[in-house]
Amino acid sequence: MATWFLRGARRGVVTTRYPARPEPSASSLPTPPSFDPRLLTRAVAADLEASCPSGALYRVDGYLVFDVGACSACGRCIAASGGAARPSGHFELATSERERLLKRIPIEGGSLLGGAP
Numbered sequence: 001m002a003t004w005f006l007r008g009a010r011r012g013v014v015t016t017r018y019p020a021r022p023e024p025s026a027s028s029l030p031t032p033p034s035f036d037p038r039l040l041t042r043a044v045a046a047d048l049e050a051s052c053p054s055g056a057l058y059r060v061d062g063y064l065v066f067d068v069g070a071c072s073a074c075g076r077c078i079a080a081s082g083g084a085a086r087p088s089g090h091f092e093l094a095t096s097e098r099e100r101l102l103k104r105i106p107i108e109g110g111s112l113l114g115g116a117p
């Protein structure tokens with residue numbers, strides 16, 4: 001990553017091609033959470049919703065909706081989840097369809113519509 005920055009600063013180029021291989025430093029960066037529906041009780045879902053400063057987590061009709069597009073990967077929900085959330089390890093989440101960024105995780109059972117990122 002530092003190499004890209006230095007090359008760009010030297011040449012005055014502010015964009016770059018998508019990397020041909022994974023960026024090694026990316027593995028140490030925070031990533032959005034993934035959720036284990038087996039541990040997602042109503043109380044945990046409420047705690048998760050309350051913990052998110054970005055409004056990326058909210059409950060609708062028996063589901064916890066995770067708006068990946070609103071997530072800043074701050075990790076507060078992971079700390080508040082009692083093990084129901086963990087870092088996903090995924091950061092390549094771009095899509096041209098907004099709906100694909102909305103994950104629906106069933107609270108206390110139900111069918112899984114949309115998965116973790």
Ligand code: SF4
Pocket residue numbers: 032033051052053054055056057070071072073074075076077078
């Ligand atoms: S990582 Fe932070 S912004 Fe993302 S869902 Fe959790 S609390 Fe919200």
